[in-house]
Amino acid sequence: MAPEVTAPSSGQGAPFGPDRAPRGGTLRRLLATREASVLGALVVTVILASFWVDGFFTDRTAGFLILDVTAIALIALPMTLIVITGEIDLSVASILGLTSAVMGQLWFLGLPLETIVPLCLALGAVLGAINGLLVTVAGLPSLAVTIGTMALYRGLAYVILGDRAVADFPRSWTSGATQRLGETAIPWVVLLIAALAVVFGIVLHATPIGRSLYAIGSNDEAARFAGISVRMTKLWLFVASGAVSALAGVFWTLQYSSARADNAFGLELSVVAAVLLGGVSIFGGLGALPGVIGGVLLLGTIRKALELADVSSDTLSVVTGLLLVISVVAPNIVARLKERRRPDTPSVPAHSNQR
Template sequence: MTDSSTSLHPAPSRSRAYPYYSSPAWKRFLLTREFAVVIALIIVAVGASTSIRKFSSPLTLGYLLLDATPILLIALPMTLILISAEIDLSVASIVGLSNVTLGALFDAGWPVELAALAALVLGILCGAINGLLVTVVGLPSLAVTIGTLALFRGIAVGILGTKSVVNFPEYWTTLTTSIFGKSGIPYVIVLVVILALAFVLLLHFTPFGRGIFAIGRNQEVAAFSGVKVQRTKFILFVLSGLVSALAGIYFTFRYGSARGDNAQGLELTVIAAVLLGGVSIFGGKGALHGVLAGVLLIGTLQSALRFVNVTSDVINIVVGALLVASIVSPSFFAWLKGKIPRAAKERASKAPANRG
């Protein structure tokens, strides 16, 4: 027999019991670390534009976006990898290897389009090597990608040595740096926007993306829930290799040269931007709009500091400080959030004794 009280008064949705979903939607969007990064970007950009002459010019905007493009590209798959509680430190070496591959094949007489396609295939292969070592062999991604970082960079340097390849077709070098009229926005940003939308849809609006979050929170639970954990991780590393190779091709045409040491150290800037954008180093948390804002925030800071003649060493210190702050701040605020209620309870427990 059916309980009439149950039918008359249905139980509330269990999902609303979670504190996150008990808040209004606007609060869940605005009171987040990602939105705070967006606000910080606006403040820094407005402050630099008002205090530094010519900072707000289209020329400055164009150079800022051109410099940020490879970081924006690589940050997209890196976000997904970090959310899955893995890491890929070999991205800059894949950029360098694809850069050298394109240059060496072009120097050997290949058409530039075919050489670029070969560089993309090589990037996929590099990502597959990382993915196989992590998912099939079972090695930690940190150890694997530190090793392949050195391996891929060594191959890149070995292909060209101290030689540089230049004189790429003017059509491609001009196309890479061209802007829309007097707006200061480069053509290449169209590619960045298309890829960003694709990754946003993949991460936030598909079962595959929900599986990435599940893996980052608890890999075993995700596996029991039907998520193909190893296959998902393998795909993420392949995507990372592919997009890193694409960034390497852009790097080649942007600077008009191929060298074995190109893009060295770029992985640290990418990881700093991703963590600054709200992605947890422990996995399971993050949003791409925060990451994109984090990349642009670091790029704006670097550009503004260069305008006031700050040395590259000091700029690296600032980026490093931001990286440390982005890692430490979640733990600090969690500690603070727990400490305040405890202090209130202690005061409440002592209040009757004091009145007595």
């Protein structure tokens, strides 16, 4: 068993570390975190949208917003752990699309959904394992690997389904994917997201495995010398990412009642933007799951408000890209400003584990 390794503490790290923020009490430490900033931005965005966008502050809009971010929220959970280790997975949307294509083709061939869904989840795990093996065994950069498999998996989806769309899924399944909780407009899938968020949150913030992830992201060589199985840990993270992406593909297909090869095209950028907005460092070693959940909701809220304001889809893509750039640049600017305020402290890079 790998020895426990204490996660590095920083302004963007796990919110439970003892040196998380300046001294002055629990409340002050919490308010100084990046996650608090994200949640504060979310509250401000909701308030502004409620005043300026007609029909925004309704339970119906909240229900549609949750459905819109379901795939992003699901995939962002394992993506958070991957980025904390200093890696990235850009093939997640293509795994979703390939899962949707396979699901449609198998249904077209006459297999029951009770058989198709487990097969799709297993397929996602295998696709994630391929990514993980190329990164851990072949020693290739995850950025290059997953850019390649992003194109490969999407191409396979077109080979399987082509330009066809399979849309004759049973109504009991399609309506079930968007079923509301009781008399509310909130879809039941929020319970699944919450349950998985709790599981991933416990693993990341309350187990030796989570502390190992922070150690790997801060310095994988040091983590290896400390007895942590770096390769096996990363491999299983990619497997989890593939399986959860496949799960998102199943929900996407049933939610929109359409299996297509181009489903969720470009969604990986929204996932990465949400993770980085939530305070996870692109260089690894820093971040917390509560902030990522806030980042998902912030991104979804902004997009939903712009949609209700009749903003074009092209503009929504621009906004997503802008938020992605801001989430990468802003932490480095803040870190450099803090260093300039300490003239007696030697200047150090914002993060020493750049890849």
